[in-house]
Amino acid sequence: xxVRPTLRCLREDLHLxxxxxxxxxxxxxxxxxAKAGEQFADPDTPHERIRSIDDVSCSKSx
Numbered sequence: 890x891x892v893r894p895t896l897r898c899l900r901e902d903l904h905l906x907x908x909x910x911x912x913x914x915x916x917x918x919x920x921x922x923a924k925a926g927e928q929f930a931d932p933d934t935p936h937e938r939i940r941s942i943d944d945v946s947c948s949k950s951x
Contacts, residue, residue, distance in 0.1 A: 891915035892926040 893914040899905045903919055928934070 892922045892929070894919075894922060 894903070894917060896907060896914075899907060899914075899917065903921065905917065905919065908914070908917060
């Protein structure tokens with residue numbers, strides 16, 4: 890499962906510059922994000938959608 894950090898996580902927690910809009914957030918290279926990706930890559934790891942987030946939804950066109 891690819892790890893896609895939030896923009897707030899990139900800016901405030903990881904202190905990284907925001908990538909260009911053409912870069913997918915799951916392509917950001919950082920050791921913490923790599924570790925999170927490894928942890929949740931196992932299909933037997935339980936996953937649950939975060940339902941309490943009610944921010945504006947964004948979509949991208951192809």
